[in-house]
Structures are given as structure tokens and as C-alpha cells.
Amino acid sequence: MNSFDRKLRRLAKEEYPEIPAKFSGAVNQVLSTLPEQKRRCLSPWRRPALIVLKAFAVLAAAILILPNLSPSIAHALGDIPILGDFIQVITIRNYSYEDEYHKLDAQIPSVNIDGNGAAEINSDVNQLTETIIGKFQEDIASIGDAGHTYLSIDYEVVTDDQDWFTLKLQVYQGSGSGSVTYKYYHIDKSTGNIVELSDLFDSSDYIDTISSYILEQMIAEMDADPKKFYWVDSQYEDWNFSTISPDHNFYFNSSGQMVIVFDEYEVAPGYMGCPEFTIPFITRDSLGI
Numbered sequence: 558m559n560s561f562d563r564k565l566r567r568l569a570k571e572e573y574p575e576i577p578a579k580f581s582g583a584v585n586q587v588l589s590t591l592p593e594q595k596r597r598c599l600s601p602w603r604r605p606a607l608i609v610l611k612a613f614a615v616l617a618a619a620i621l622i623l624p625n626l627s628p629s630i631a632h633a634l635g636d637i638p639i640l641g642d643f644i645q646v647i648t649i650r651n652y653s654y655e656d657e658y659h660k661l662d663a664q665i666p667s668v669n670i671d672g673n674g675a676a677e678i679n680s681d682v683n684q685l686t687e688t689i690i691g692k693f694q695e696d697i698a699s700i701g702d703a704g705h706t707y708l709s710i711d712y713e714v715v716t717d718d719q720d721w722f723t724l725k726l727q728v729y730q731g732s733g734s735g736s737v738t739y740k741y742y743h744i745d746k747s748t749g750n751i752v753e754l755s756d757l758f759d760s761s762d763y764i765d766t767i768s769s770y771i772l773e774q775m776i777a778e779m780d781a782d783p784k785k786f787y788w789v790d791s792q793y794e795d796w797n798f799s800t801i802s803p804d805h806n807f808y809f810n811s812s813g814q815m816v817i818v819f820d821e822y823e824v825a826p827g828y829m830g831c832p833e834f835t836i837p838f839i840t841r842d843s844l845g846i
Contacts, residue, residue: 646668646712646724647666647667647669648666648667649667650663650665651664652665652710657702658700658701658704658705659697659700660706661690662708662710663690663708664712666682666724666726668724668744670749671749672746672748672749672750673749674744674745674750675744677751678724678742678751681742682742689708689728689730690710693708704732705731708730710727710729711726711727712726713727720746720841720846721744721841722744723742723743723744724741724742725740725741725808726742727739728740736821737820737821737830738821739806739818739831740806741806743808753804754803754805754807757846763839764803765800767836770834772798774834775787775789775824786829787824787825787829788824801817805817805818806818809841809846812840813841814836814839815835815839816834816835816836817834818831818833819831
């Protein structure tokens with residue numbers, strides 16, 4: 558028995574996890590999609606192949622479901638080199654509340670990657686989400702049945718390859734009208750450390766360069782499409798876009814190009830959503846990532 562077998566057996570004895578119905582249901586659903594064959598029609602060489610296929614289906618379902626049964630089991634699976642690539646982020650807490658006037662749906666992630674970056678991300682996510690949820694609970698108490706509120710917290714793994722990891726945290730808050738905000742977390746896997754926008758450049762020149770390019774793109778989009786509108790020449794000077802922040806939200810798209818992301822209402826009216834601007838001359842390759 559190898560060390561992983563012993564670890565799982567120990568965890569099972571300590572935690573006594575109850576296997577939920579959705580596990581067996583998921584396995585049955587996978588198996589039900591396999592081609593139905595009468596036993597007498599299977600030639601001897603096809604029987605082993607079908608057995609292997611069914612075993613793979615059960616294993617695949619287990620990989621997807623077991624991490625949600627127990628954080629300890631999820632961590633154990635993450636330590637396996639073959640499976641670790643698939644289990645980088647798990648939902649460690651799920652907050653749900655709903656009444657006639659208020660609704661909360663929050664999925665809180667935990668990152669499982671070697672290095673200091675994972676601990677920093679998990680700490681920041683916990684602090685940020687606890688603050689937001691705490692404010693939502695205060696709003697429920699103060700507003701009561703005088704208004705409606707809605708809070709949704711979710712996440713998405715944007716990039717996870719051998720060199721780079723990006724997690725996007727999305728927060729939607731609604732009370733009459735709604736707004737969406739994003740928080741992107743990046744880890745350089747060669748160091749295990751968190752990377753922010755300013756860490757990618759040797760000087761602060763990138764701020765002016767990127768900001769000028771985005772401003773040009775905003776004006777070009779408005780000239781090409783009258784329905785598009787950005788705050789670049791508003792009578793309210795404080796609304797006008799002038800520059801990105803030193804550690805602005807960004808990610809790299811599938812082509813390796815940098816994309817700068819703005820929150821809803823940050824540089825445009827709400828109907829424009831969360832604007833994104835691709836910076837084609839800044840790529841992961843050019844930055845040596």
C-alpha cells in the first residue's frame with residue numbers, strides 16, 4: 558500500500574464522509590451514456606475494453622466529486638502529480654440565503670498551489686468576501702422589507718498552464734440597480750508568488766503607455782459605433798477616464814495578449830457592462846512569462 562492509499566484510508570477513518578446521492582447519481586449518469594451492448598454480443602476482445610471504459614468513467618466522476626466531500630481529501634488529491642493539474646481551486650464555503658426581499662449566493666474559492674502566492678490569495682479572498690457578506694447582512698437588517706437586495710460571489714480559473722495561473726473573482730451587488738466588480742489574482746508558477754501589473758515592468762512608463770492606448774481605443778469605438786459611450790469628455794471632470802492604476806485588473810487572453818479590465822460604471826455607463834481593452838503589443842512572450 559503506497560503513502561497516498563494510507564492517507565486516504567486515514568482520512569476516511571477520521572472524517573467518516575457520507576457519500577451523497579449525487580455521487581452515485583453522477584456515476585450512473587456517466588455509465589448510462591455508454592453504448593448499450595447485449596452481453597452475448599460482446600466478443601472476448603471487446604469485454605476488457607468496456608470494463609476499462611467503465612472504470613475510467615467512475616474514476617472521472619470521483620475526481621470531480623471527491624474534493625467537495627472533504628477539504629482534506631481534496632488536499633490529498635492535489636498532492637498527486639498526475640491529478641494535481643486538475644485540482645487547483647476548490648469551493649471551500651458556499652453561502653446561500655433567500656427570502657422574499659433578499660438573496661445571497663456566494664461560492665468562496667481556495668487555491669491549492671505550492672508557494673506563498675496561494676496563501677496570500679486565500680487570505681485576501683477570505684477577508685474581501687467576509688467584508689462584502691457582512692455588509693450584505695447589515696443591509697438586510699436595516700432595509701428589511703422596504704427594498705430588495707441581491708449579492709452573488711463567484712469565481713473562474715482564467716488561466717492554468719505550466720507557467721501561469723489566473724483566478725477571477727466576480728462580485729455582483731444589486732439593490733434597485735446592480736453593479737459588477739472583478740478581482741484578478743495571478744501567480745507566476747516558476748516562483749509561486751503573486752504577480753501584479755506593476756511587477757511586469759521595470760519602470761512606471763507602462764501606465765502612460767497603456768492609458769494612452771486605451772483612450773485612443775475608446776474614442777475610436779465611439780466614432781465607429783454611436784451606441785458606444787465612454788466617459789472621456791464628460792462635463793463632470795471626475796468621471797472622465799485619464800489613467801489606469803499602477804496595479805489595474807488585467808489578464809492574458811488565449812493569444813497571450815494583455816487585456817485591461819474595468820468594473821461596471823468605472824469608465825462608462827452601466828449598459829456598457831465591464832469594458833475590456835486588448836493591448837496587442839504587450840504579450841506574455843514579450844514579457845518573458
